Amino acid sequence: MNVDIGNALATVASPGVSRASLERLDSQVAAAHERIERGMENREHGYESLNLPQRTDPDEIRAAVEPIADAEVLFTVGIGGSSLGAATITNALESDTETVFLDNVDPEWVTSHLERISLENAAINVVSRSGTTAETLANFLVVRDAFESAGVDWTERTIVTTGEAGPLRDLANRHDLPSLKVPDGVPGRFSALSAVGMVAAAVCGHDLEALLEGAAAERETLTGSLFECPAYAYGATAYALDKRGAGVNAMMPYAESLETYAEWFAQLWAESLGKDGLGQTPVRALGVTDQHSQLQLYRAGPRDKLVTFITTQEGTDRGIPETDVSELAYLGDATLGELLAAEFEATEASLAAAGQPNVRIELERVDEYELGGLLYGMEAACVLAGELYSVNTFEQPAVEWAKKATRGLLGGGEFEEAEAVADKTELRVER
Amino acid sequence: MNVDIGNALATVASPGVSRASLERLDSQVAAAHERIERGMENREHGYESLNLPQRTDPDEIRAAVEPIADAEVLFTVGIGGSSLGAATITNALESDTETVFLDNVDPEWVTSHLERISLENAAINVVSRSGTTAETLANFLVVRDAFESAGVDWTERTIVTTGEAGPLRDLANRHDLPSLKVPDGVPGRFSALSAVGMVAAAVCGHDLEALLEGAAAERETLTGSLFECPAYAYGATAYALDKRGAGVNAMMPYAESLETYAEWFAQLWAESLGKDGLGQTPVRALGVTDQHSQLQLYRAGPRDKLVTFITTQEGTDRGIPETDVSELAYLGDATLGELLAAEFEATEASLAAAGQPNVRIELERVDEYELGGLLYGMEAACVLAGELYSVNTFEQPAVEWAKKATRGLLGGGEFEEAEAVADKTELRVER
Numbered sequence: 001m002n003v004d005i006g007n008a009l010a011t012v013a014s015p016g017v018s019r020a021s022l023e024r025l026d027s028q029v030a031a032a033h034e035r036i037e038r039g040m041e042n043r044e045h046g047y048e049s050l051n052l053p054q055r056t057d058p059d060e061i062r063a064a065v066e067p068i069a070d071a072e073v074l075f076t077v078g079i080g081g082s083s084l085g086a087a088t089i090t091n092a093l094e095s096d097t098e099t100v101f102l103d104n105v106d107p108e109w110v111t112s113h114l115e116r117i118s119l120e121n122a123a124i125n126v127v128s129r130s131g132t133t134a135e136t137l138a139n140f141l142v143v144r145d146a147f148e149s150a151g152v153d154w155t156e157r158t159i160v161t162t163g164e165a166g167p168l169r170d171l172a173n174r175h176d177l178p179s180l181k182v183p184d185g186v187p188g189r190f191s192a193l194s195a196v197g198m199v200a201a202a203v204c205g206h207d208l209e210a211l212l213e214g215a216a217a218e219r220e221t222l223t224g225s226l227f228e229c230p231a232y233a234y235g236a237t238a239y240a241l242d243k244r245g246a247g248v249n250a251m252m253p254y255a256e257s258l259e260t261y262a263e264w265f266a267q268l269w270a271e272s273l274g275k276d277g278l279g280q281t282p283v284r285a286l287g288v289t290d291q292h293s294q295l296q297l298y299r300a301g302p303r304d305k306l307v308t309f310i311t312t313q314e315g316t317d318r319g320i321p322e323t324d325v326s327e328l329a330y331l332g333d334a335t336l337g338e339l340l341a342a343e344f345e346a347t348e349a350s351l352a353a354a355g356q357p358n359v360r361i362e363l364e365r366v367d368e369y370e371l372g373g374l375l376y377g378m379e380a381a382c383v384l385a386g387e388l389y390s391v392n393t394f395e396q397p398a399v400e401w402a403k404k405a406t407r408g409l410l411g412g413g414e415f416e417e418a419e420a421v422a423d424k425t426e427l428r429v430e431r
Numbered sequence: 432m433n434v435d436i437g438n439a440l441a442t443v444a445s446p447g448v449s450r451a452s453l454e455r456l457d458s459q460v461a462a463a464h465e466r467i468e469r470g471m472e473n474r475e476h477g478y479e480s481l482n483l484p485q486r487t488d489p490d491e492i493r494a495a496v497e498p499i500a501d502a503e504v505l506f507t508v509g510i511g512g513s514s515l516g517a518a519t520i521t522n523a524l525e526s527d528t529e530t531v532f533l534d535n536v537d538p539e540w541v542t543s544h545l546e547r548i549s550l551e552n553a554a555i556n557v558v559s560r561s562g563t564t565a566e567t568l569a570n571f572l573v574v575r576d577a578f579e580s581a582g583v584d585w586t587e588r589t590i591v592t593t594g595e596a597g598p599l600r601d602l603a604n605r606h607d608l609p610s611l612k613v614p615d616g617v618p619g620r621f622s623a624l625s626a627v628g629m630v631a632a633a634v635c636g637h638d639l640e641a642l643l644e645g646a647a648a649e650r651e652t653l654t655g656s657l658f659e660c661p662a663y664a665y666g667a668t669a670y671a672l673d674k675r676g677a678g679v680n681a682m683m684p685y686a687e688s689l690e691t692y693a694e695w696f697a698q699l700w701a702e703s704l705g706k707d708g709l710g711q712t713p714v715r716a717l718g719v720t721d722q723h724s725q726l727q728l729y730r731a732g733p734r735d736k737l738v739t740f741i742t743t744q745e746g747t748d749r750g751i752p753e754t755d756v757s758e759l760a761y762l763g764d765a766t767l768g769e770l771l772a773a774e775f776e777a778t779e780a781s782l783a784a785a786g787q788p789n790v791r792i793e794l795e796r797v798d799e800y801e802l803g804g805l806l807y808g809m810e811a812a813c814v815l816a817g818e819l820y821s822v823n824t825f826e827q828p829a830v831e832w833a834k835k836a837t838r839g840l841l842g843g844g845e846f847e848e849a850e851a852v853a854d855k856t857e858l859r860v861e862r
Contacts, residue, residue: 006856019858080723094543104720105774107749107767109687112525135719138751138762138770145752167756221862233860247733248679248712256540267724274728281679281728281736283714288566289535291833292511293698297705297712300829302678305712318538320569321576325598330843331569336538339569339841343536346836349852353832373862398731401784402722405777410770412761421780425437427450429664431652431804 001218001370001377003230004360005237007348013357014303015244017237022226025388029236030224032387036380037222046394048185050380052193053216053372055183058208061195064178065202068157071123073098074203075113075143078127078196079135080271081188082161084264085197086127088375089211091260092366095204102139110142119150124158125199129182131166134406161195187394189268192375207368214372222380234359235381238306239388241357242280246306249280250298253310254287254344257366261310262286265378272382272393279389280306288343295347299354307351307358310374311344314365432649432801432808434661435791436668438779444788445734446675448668453657456819460667461655463818467811468653477825479616481811483624484647484803486614489639492626495609496633499588502554504529505634506544508570509558509627511702512619513592515695516628517558519806520642522691523797526635533570541573550581555589556630560613562597565837592626618825620699623806638799645803653811665790666812669737670819672788673711677737680711681729684741685718685775688797692741693717696809703813703824710820711737719774726778730785738782738789741805742775745796 010016017025039047048055068074074097076086083103090099100113124143128136147154160179162168172179180195182188191197193215198208221229226236238249249269251262266282273279285294287309298307315337322332331339351358363370386393401417408418441447448456470478479486499505505528507517514534521530531544555574559567578585591610593599603610611626613619622628624646629639652660657667669680680700682693697713704710716725718740729738746768753763762770782789794801817824832848839849 002859002861004857004859006858009856009858012856079720084724103723104687104717105767105770106685106687107771108747110767111747111749132758134762134770135723135774137754137759138765138767141752141754141759141762142749142767167758170756217862227860230860230862247735254537256535256537263724270725270728270732274732276731277733279728279732281712281714281732283712286535289510291830292534292566293515293694294701295833296827296829297701297710299832300707301701301705301710301712302708304678316539316542318542318573321572323568323572325601327563327598328568328572330838330841331565331572334569334841336536336541336569336573339536339565339837340538342837342840343566343833345852346833346840346848349836349848349855350829350833352855353848353851354829396727398727398781398785399722401730402726402774402777402781405780406770406773407761409773409777410761410765417777417780417784420784421776424780424783425440425443426435427437427440428433428435429658429661430433431648431661 001230001373002362003233005233007352008237008241008357008359012352012355014355015241015246016357017240017244021240025236025240026226028388029226029232029384032384033222033224035387036383043185045185046187049187049190050219050383052186053212053219053376056194056198056212058212061180061198061202061208064180065159065199067178068123068159069203071097071203072121073100073117074123074125074200075100075102076125076127076200077102077136077139077143079103079133080267081191082127082136082196084267085192086200088192088260088264089197089201089206089371090204092257092371093206093368095206097204099200099204102143105135105138110139114143114146119147119152122157124154126158126168127161127196128168129163129188131162131168159199161199189271190379192264193372210368211372214369215376218373218376218380231377231380232384234361235384236388237359238280239385241306245304246357247280248283248305250283250285250305250307252285252287252290252307254340255310255312255366258310259286268378268382271396272386273389273391275391275398278391287347288340291343291347299351299356303356305356307356308361309344309348309358310361310363312363312365432661432804433793434664436664438783439668439672439788439790443783443786445786446672446677447788448671448675452671456667456671457657459819460657460663460815463815464653464655466818467814474616476616477618477621480618480621481650481814483617484643484650484807487625487629487643489643492611492629492633492639495611496590496630498609499554499590500634502528502634503552504531504548505554505556505631506531506533506574507556507558507631508533508567508574510534510564510566511698512622513558513567513627515698516623517631519623519691519695520628520632520637520802521635523688523802524637524799526637528635530631530635533574536566536569541570545574545577550578550583553588555585557589557599558592558627559599560594560619562593562599590630592630620702621810623695624803641799642803645800646807649804649807649811662808662811663815665792666815667819668790669711670816672737676735677788678711679714679736681714681716681736681738683716683718683721683738685771686741686743686797689741690717699809699813702827703817704820704822706822706829709822718778719771722774722778730782730787734787736787738787739792740775740779740789741792741794743794743796
């Protein structure tokens, strides 16, 4: 990926960062880069994620999925980092295999999927490092049961990705299921380029090597200067803008295929940096659609936002047929791709003209290689930002409270958190 | 809808609003309510939107869609307010008719829909008040052409919703197409309960009367006090929290069927209130999925957020099969619906325990009646908030710049905005 931070400079935007401030910040980037390199070398928790382009074995993943590679529909049962990486890759790329991500426990929604899909031609990809994630295990029990009710032997149609030990590992061993390991030292939101994200891609027939090669090429750019490394340029600029008041980061790809990527980014950014009262709030947007929804706010609302655009240079285009309506004749000389490109440039310029900071990330096209680079690059940007904020990028302690309360409410043990639920302060206004 | 603002009180949360401050604010609410009632009575621009439950004629809509009511797939070609209301309703409710919303001009994505769908059994619902919206007209020209190429007479399969005059009105007249009128005085983002939002619902066979009745019941609650009107309680609380530092409003329904509703809300809130440097930034979230993505940030990040939950009391449930894994036995005693409810209560309590403000909106279930009430209620909340901010809720002037630039870039006239695009400040970091 290439990054253009010109519209984040103080000469253009407010908040903005001056060139001199960026140069001062670059010495912090150099120190952070040393810390990151050391973490990668020592395979420390979290930093190990940035070694995945070298560590992940595509042959092992392809061999594991072989028994279910003929699936017409693949259910991925996982949530958060166990789902979003896989969904980002498979939703970005074309495939004859349909993918369904069961990342919620809404009963009507789960049922509608199970009723709609012919289970004889389906397979299950269940993903949970601990093997105890409540939502994932509940959905897995439901899906497994539905396969049995449909007369399909689920043990022939299931692949497991989990940790070294735990209930899912035991299950895989007991039923001799194909299984892969969630790599050590890699938090869920950083695991797209491991088996966690790539099993679904393998079933869909995507080019795993190209995903890893794109990521490896991005890894090669990690140097001690934000002026030489696109990933660090992005991470450092987002951090600097947040410090100057841009507490919101709106991720706005101009490609429908990258809609799920914006969700993946939102988890990466929120869960990694949102701690100690710090962290930008990620907002998921989509060009051009959100020009007709969010642009008014981005341009004329509070000056608290960085808008991050993603553009692609190439893709299949489609001409707009000519029309005899004179007011619309200008459209008939163009293609949809040209319209999309013009809308992007116009929107970017409209924010700059209003002094609202924005950054452009450029991909050549949406394919495995570029996608691998984007995922790796944003992970590296996030790790850098975590160093600059000096937060613990790789933990998410604040979610534990609700997990204990949920378990307690369902009778899974005694937890004081569950008791606090009953003490809710009410001020009800009823119809 | 019922609203519980207990967790937004200063005794629970920071930022929070004290009971005494709410009582002081209530006199502003009373004054704003008088202004709103007067606007409704005089059918003023924008305020007229709140009269839709009385003005919209379901028989007229059903009669207009009759020629295409047999469609197996309905393409709605529209963007922003011409798409999101219809999508919110049809994505929330079950139907045998598939709906596709062409609300973007990405060529690969448009082509993939047109190739996937058998056009003989499809129909087109094109929506643009002006009849000149570039994205909508470009897509309409493309889809019409695809119908012709497939040997389908598009003039037999198209319904138009547009203003009194303009290219789409001319087209409808010329080809004698069934057509409906975008009501006067109703901005796109407030038009879900008019033909704009209800044509797709009618084709899908939903109960239009119940949608309007639910909205009318909400209209009955509009009184001069936030303590008696759920919609005003929500609008006033969101406004008060924004003034106290909660510049972000995360809309988090605990129902997959309401995912598009969160997008609709994001347009309503952003485009109506995001002006003069004011306005909360809406964030679209989804329970329980985003507990594994955004909750860390909501609980431990900056204290700049209101989280708005939507819960439903009833729905079809599904049991979780029993398991012999002792760590998971507690799940086997529950249903997916119970798990969803426990996760919601736990998440709500976890934010309250951390002092993060949140509001609960309760629906009885997701059906036409409750949905009509939710849409109307949030519109009324937004109009009230606009009065409290004293902004012009019903305009969106900041989007004009990019529209002119787009048109200029495509050769549709001379616009200085298009020239500004070429002057972009660059600071590129390349791989």
